[in-house]
Amino acid sequence: MPSDPNLLKSLAFKFTTKKHKSKLKKHTKARKSKGNTPNTNPDTLTSGSDRTEEPLEGISSNHIRTASPDKVLEPPIDPTLDLLLPTVHEHTIALAPECPSHGETENSSKMCSFCDEILPIHPSARFIKLNQYLTGLREARPRFSTHNPNALHLPFPRVADHCRLHRAEQDLIPIGLQRGWPMTIDFAGLASRVASHQSYLRQIVLQEIPSVHFDLALENWNSLGPRKVQSMAHEMSTFHVEQPGYYGVQGFRVIMQTLHWIFKSPGIPLHNAMSNEYVMRKVLVAEVAKCLIAEDLGLSITDPKLQEHLEDSRVFGSVLFP
Incomplete structure (x- = not known):
């Protein structure tokens, strides 16, 4: 039974004719051939734009590569260190102030890349090895700091022992040198x-x-x-x-x-x-x-x-x- 055109118009239905279908196909092919892509410039996005980034999928820790694959992460420090050394009691890493204090002229090369604290003048061989390993990781991303151009970011669990170690050495090594304790042992x-x-x-x-x-x-x-x-x-x-x-x-x-x-x-x-x-x-x-x-x-x-x-x-x- 043929459709009543007047009834279809009154119901707001519209069927595409063969003529219109052929024109629509030509128009679609023309758009694809031009290679137009949506504008994804973040500068052109308005404040009301709903722009989200898709999470990375299918990446496991086995596929992570480092700049120094032959190095092995050092074992964690003795967990009783905080109890034995009262001056080393931090369980969190607080970033240093964004601006140095008045009269401060510390060399950035002497600052920790992860917490911005001053490193020991005579660090141990263990700390040097651990520091080289962590700063060489590909996951270590640059971190903005106004007074530490070598600032890097890694998740806290990765750097906790590193920073606890240099804090302990900052206090212990001067005491050891003063009392004649050896820095190296055969x-x-x-x-x-x-x-x-x-x-x-x-x-x-x-x-x-x-x-x-x-x-x-x-x-x-x-x-x-x-x-x-x-x-x-x-x-x-x-x-x-x-x-x-x-x-x-x-x-x-x-x-x-x-x-x-x-x-x-x-x-x-x-x-x-x-x-x-x-x-x-x-x-x-x-x-x-x-x-x-x-x-x-x-x-x-x-x-x-x-x-x-x-x-x-x-x-x-x-x-x-x-």
């Missing part, structure tokens, strides 16, 4: 130095030479019992005793390996009550550290200053020689 020759003190260490074990570390270890063993004194909870509360001063974690590894070599007969107890491992960790590590520090600083093994150097330099060692 760990390759450390085992032979430790082994040279085995006669002294045997005298400690036999209680022929007094030792505050031996007395404290034995007191804890007798009062708490073998199981509790070697439990994880007690280990955490007395972990500082096993830190060999400024020799740090690297020094601890070498010292323990050498002690196991010196006292390599596990069937022969070092003490009739305490276990060999407990004696090594809670007594002999500290005694070895005192011997090494005495050699470094030219002090007598009986000098009371040795114990002060041992205790005061533990954080220094954990930062510089992790």
Whole structure:
């Protein structure tokens, strides 16, 4: 049944005729051939424009490349650092003021690229390596700063340890230099130095030479019992005793390996009550550290200053020689 034109007009319907369809196709082809594209200049967008950017899809962390792929990110710093060093207690990174203070003439090359704070004059090798790695990442984007042309941005979790490390070094390194603590240690020759003190260490074990570390270890063993004194909870509360001063974690590894070599007969107890491992960790590590520090600083093994150097330099060692 044919459509009534008057009825279609009254209903506002309009059907395209064949003639009109052919003209519409020609018009569409002409627009495509001209290659006209919408104007995407941001300057021409009005304030009412609803312009959104589509998120990136299909990108995984496995496809991220860095400028230095052969470098490996350093492990995080000892989580107890904030507790051991009161001056290093920040858990967030606050940007420095946009404008330097009156009379400030700091060199931008001495400023951290991520937090704009002043870097140590003598940074550790660990910090230098970590800084080179982070600043070489392709993800590190330039960040606007009026007084730091080297300013970069990375997500906070990526730079947290980096900035905590240079803040700690800013406080610790001047103290270490003032007190004569070494900035570099020959760990390759450390085992032979430790082994040279085995006669002294045997005298400690036999209680022929007094030792505050031996007395404290034995007191804890007798009062708490073998199981509790070697439990994880007690280990955490007395972990500082096993830190060999400024020799740090690297020094601890070498010292323990050498002690196991010196006292390599596990069937022969070092003490009739305490276990060999407990004696090594809670007594002999500290005694070895005192011997090494005495050699470094030219002090007598009986000098009371040795114990002060041992205790005061533990954080220094954990930062510089992790």
